[in-house]
Amino acid sequence: MGWLSVMSLSGHRTPKAYLDAQFTWSNEEADNQVLRSSVVGRVYYAAVERVLTADGVRSVFAVICLFRYTPKAKDGYIFASKDMDETVGPYERRCPAAILDLLTPTDYEYAIGWRADCRANLAMAREKQRRPRPKEGDIVVLAEPVTFRDGASVTRFQATRAAFRRNLVYRSLETGSLYRFGLAGRDYQLNPAAKEEERDGQASLNSEKEPVMTDNPVDPLTVVEVALDDRANFLPKLFGSWYLRGEMAVYSFMEELCRDYRGGFWDFFEVSNGARFLAPKRFEPCDVYGWGNGFSGTLTPQAAGIVTTMFALSHLSFSPGAPRELAEGYERLYEYAMEHPEADLIFGAID
Incomplete structure (x- = not known):
């Protein structure tokens, strides 16, 4: 399904509480109850128990929900969400172990693969923390x-x-x-x-x-725009073998973060420390709204491009088999962002 936008959280104080209520319900066929949920970045994960009325069969499956929460949205639609369950093979795979541990066995191939990838990502995160x-x-x-x-x-x-x-x-x-x-x-x-x-x-x-x-x-770090003749090599240097996926991720994040973005040509930039980023070719500033962190601010196109490129690099780097260029590119771009004139806004958006 697509995105669903609403103008209130129906009395709930947080997006998590609102989504917990949405996935807890009863009808003639079954009873649904959220056993445990968590918000990781801009993604809601939940272990949902379902008990069928006819035979009492119980199962616990994972629900994944992308969301954005903008309390001061100009159009009044403060919350938007897109939900799915594990059987459709969702791309987001950073589910906490406490939720995975509650899930009952499943025969769905996509769900099995999704659970395995989440476990692998958790192991990778623990290794990085050590x-x-x-x-x-x-x-x-x-x-x-x-x-x-x-x-x-x-x-x-x-x-x-x-x-x-x-x-x-x-x-x-x-x-x-x-x-x-x-x-x-x-x-x-x-x-x-x-x-x-x-x-x-x-x-x-x-x-x-x-x-x-x-x-x-x-x-001092310096940044230059990539010449047209050199653009063909830019994306593979930034995203490695995932350069097509990385490019699409940048554009997708811009669509979600900057509501007046309607597509267009993008410029490519290289920094003297090896960092790279994309930025939309436009003269007007970008009104950026953060997912889940309440950020709202006006950034130059270049700063907005840094934000969306960092989102894409971070998001993809947690996937199994991610090319090493993703983590390295994020660290180098993070270093440049620290010295950018709009550093406070950039880090407010990605926090």
Whole structure:
């Protein structure tokens, strides 16, 4: 079915409570009851119990519902939803384990595959959470050396901060230079700074000291529009082998987030740190409404393009077999977004 829009939540305080009520009902044929539900991003997941009146047969299946909630919608339609069950093979596959554990066995092929993919995504998320992220002062040791534009090929860094930058940068313990790179897709180990100092017998690496800029400073990020002759290679570089799916995801997110978007030509952009994003070619700003987080704001077309590209990269990266370019592209674009003049609006929209 398509999207259904309403002008109120019928007295319920949250979209979750409203949807719980929608999927809890009784008639002459069966009784439906939501046993447990959860909202993940812009998606509602629920374990729904159904007991047939005729023979008392009980089953518990998953319901998945896309939704958007805009309390200050100009047209008055504050809530829109699109629901489906697991038997139709929904694309959204980030269902919490507590809901999956309640589901009864099923013979539906799509449902079996959907449950397996959700379990795989949960395992992947747990693995990512177990990997520690560097903090200021930490020592990062890469399994494979990274070669930079200055010709240096190094593996050991200290995470530190540079002036006018929100994200951490990395000072090479071999050259003393500052570098900027992402850890997504890299095998690395974190060592306490004190142990690294003791092992090397070098001077104390006090992370509170101002980092010394060398002849290889961290350059300001710059963005350029991709020339028409180079556009054919842009999408595969951004989305890997899923470039067609990624492009469609960007356009789909723009349709949902910017209500006055009616299609059109898009520009492609590349950033000096390797980030890439698409943006609609238009002069008027985009009124963006966040799904489920209550965000509402006016963004330039470029900022709106960054938001929709980040949505697409994040959304696809959780799918089984996702190309490594998705996670790497998200991390690089996140870094650029931190320095964008509309950073507060961008992160308000994707939060």
